[in-house]
Amino acid sequence: MVRDFDLMDPGDPSEPPRFSCEQCNGEMYPVEYIDVRGKTHTFKGKH
Numbered sequence: 001m002v003r004d005f006d007l008m009d010p011g012d013p014s015e016p017p018r019f020s021c022e023q024c025n026g027e028m029y030p031v032e033y034i035d036v037r038g039k040t041h042t043f044k045g046k047h
Contacts, residue, residue, distance in 0.1 A: 003036060006033075006036050007036055013039075015029050015041075016029060020025075029043040
């Protein structure tokens with residue numbers, strides 16, 4: 001599912017796809033994701 005959104009996303013390719021949470025109105029990120037270009041994204045949380 002994330003890969004499909006990555007293919008359709010015209011945004012910044014250096015950022016993994018993000019989703020809006022319908023319950024908390026926050027953003028959701030994949031914890032670890034290898035994008036369609038082969039780059040690995042690891043979410044370590046916001047500090």
